[in-house]
Amino acid sequence: MATIVRFLGLLNASVWLGSMVFFTLAVGPGFFSTEMLQLLGRPYAGAAAQVILSRYFDALLWCGILALVHLGVEYFYSGRPINKRLAGLLAALLVVGWASGSYIQPKLKDLHLRMHAVQTTAAQKLEAKKSFGRWHGVSQGINLLALVGVLVYYWTLTSSPSTGRYNMQMFRN
Incomplete structure (x- = not known):
């Protein structure tokens, strides 16, 4: 059972890291390529990117939740104490993902709509564009920090020992 739990944790971490790298390096820039x-x-193109961005944050939240569940299940099956730094990292990644998806992404979507709305004046469009630029920079910085955090989580998960602190088989008869 411990092997299955470890495999599922690695699978989740791989999906989490892979989706972040793929979105950051390919999907996001792809919306603003010359061809698009x-x-x-x-x-x-910006409106389409906003739709995908919403799904991206949903996926990141689910991966973070699954990572926390995995941490608890691995603790239960291995008998090792929970790595508090890893739990803190996962909690921070969840908070950042939730804040990005619940606050920053809707703010960017609203500013994008104001930038391109017909009824918006030129001054309002300019102000929305400036604000969008600032919020987009904040979003990109947070995404980069989260990517580094998920990379650290992945590294920790792949380099952790797979053996437990106790021989759990003696308790399972």
């Missing part, structure tokens, strides 16, 4: 901008135009 020619096909959709900047307003629609």
Whole structure:
């Protein structure tokens, strides 16, 4: 059972890290590539990116929740004490993911709509564009820090010993 638990934890960590790398390096920039901008135009490419960004944050939250569940299940089956730093890292990643998906992403979506709305004045569009730039920079910085955090989590998970502190078989008869 411990092997299955470890495998599922590694699978979740791999999906989490892989999705972050793929989104950060390929999907996000792909929406604003020359080909996409020619096909959709900047307003629609940005709107499409906002839709995908919402799903991205949902996936990150689920991976973080599963990682915390895995940490608890691994503790139960291995008998080792919970790594408090790892638990703290996972909790921080969950808070950051929740804040990004619940606050920053909706703010970016609202600013994007104001930047491209027909009824918005030129001054309002300019202010929305400036604010969007600042919030987008904050979002990118947070995403980079979260990516490093997930990389640390992945490294910790792959380099941790797979043997327990106690021989748990003696308790399972």
